[in-house]
Amino acid sequence: MNPVLKIEKLTKSFGGLTAVNGFALELAEHEIHGIIGPNGAGKTTVFNLITGVYRPDSGHILLEEKEIANLPPDVISRSGIARTFQNIRLFSQMSVLDNIKVALHQRSNYRLWDVILGLKRFRSQEKVIAKESLEYLEYFGLTNRHNEVAGSLSYGEQRRLEIARALATHPKVLLLDEPAAGMNPREVEDLISFIRKIHHDFGLAILIIEHQMPVIMDLCTHVQVVDFGQTIAAGDPETVTNDPLVIRAYLGEEEVEEHEASGN
């Protein structure tokens, strides 16, 4: 089967710093993939390159065999990639419901004139949009908060709303950047079953960046470890997390020696 998302030799430098170096990836349909690595390894930069926030220096990003590298972010989004952010980026002054409605903006096909004159096409489609948005909120357990501004939600609810908003764009690939950041083990457990549920219900391919290992171990079929912009290991979660190179990257040289010494 052809991968939904295929990345080849992706490279990006900021001044003298090569944040991403020859990154490659193949994400099959309906697969969950993990990316791990120490702070500053270049994980978020990969997401920014995929979504068009940054332009790659070189390399290819293929969505269903169509090149999307160098396309503007809004075009990439419309072709089927959605994401959440490491530091939540909701439309905080907008209502919870309107956050979803924004994501559904491509669904309406009323024209400017329909809006200006308040014609039926506009009014009836607004109802459809409202109804569909409420369905998303229902699914994500946020119905009772729909009239509140997004900024007033609790941290966990904001994370959920951000995922809901991403899904409302009807993506083929969903990118989650540290969805479990700042969560306690219980909340992490809930998140894991939740991601499993949306993965099943929406039939998506998902790419997750995460430091919380349970998320990676429980959800991902394949993990890729990045350090200084380079992939240093890849494979199934078990193998990868036992790779000495990976342990070294995470703990740093000296600690590895201590680690090994104490192990003896």
Added chain:
Amino acid sequence: MKQHQTTKPMSLITKLRTATPSWSILAIAFLALSGVLELLGDMDYLNQYYLHILIIVGMNIILVASLNLVNGYLGEFALGHAGFMAVGAYTAAVIATKIGPPGLPTLIIALIGSTLAAALIGYLVGLITFKTVGDYLAIITLGFNMIIVNAIQNIDYLGGPRGFIGIPKATNLFIVAICVVLTYTVLRNLVYSDHGRRWISIRENAIAAELMGIDINRAKNMAFTIAAAFAGLAGGLWAQYQQFITPKSFDYIKTTDLLVMLYLGGTGSLSGSILGVVFYTVLMEVLRNVLSMIDPRLAELRMLISPLILVVVMLTKQSGLMGNREWRWFSPRKEENTDESCS
């Protein structure tokens, strides 16, 4: 709620009807009141001075509400609104004097002309500012305002610095009220549509908005164009009310006045724009009267008070009187009642 068997051809009233019935009632009540006041004025039961204030308030409401699209909903800081008003005013002046005989048809043609001309200029300014935000956008739009004023000053056909005289008087309170209702109906529809939500989302987080598939340049330019169009409409009304316009009356001082009213009322709120305009205009008139009663030379002191108000608002209550909130009448009906009622 909604009658199923509408067989009549679409009247203006049905076109003005939006999602909520209370809106059309509000609009009709407002028009009726303005009509009565206009009649009272015509029959000399109402002091012309009050009529004048109401007309100014109406035109300023159109200006401030449209400025709100860009500076409030879209969240940019544009400083050239009076420039678009100038485009509209001079377009209307030319149409009204050189083309038709005085009368309602000419007034309507002149107003449509001023709206379209300003929209076109707004679209072009929007194109130029595509890649700019923040300070740069503020400076470019300010520059545009100065360029327009200077350009008009150098066009003899438009009367140059001395101004354009002899425009037939066609605007009255009722006409202004119709334009206010029209403006507010359109703006309200827009704000609660995909367009409005795109603008607000760009203001709230441009990166996230773009990653929702929103074409930011397009959305921005649409806000610019529509805001300019309504500023042009107000300019057209203004020209045909004052009968005499000078380039100076559309310089950055006018823009500043509009900004004061906008921020006083609160950005991102249509009701706030009304409050800001009424509050500010009435305050200025009261000050003018009170100060000149004490000493005529003091009257110009109110020009000092206007910027002072802005400073105080920004220091104490940045959200203004209504920031991002709305009177209930101005919001669409609650989502719970949006289910199909007739099938």
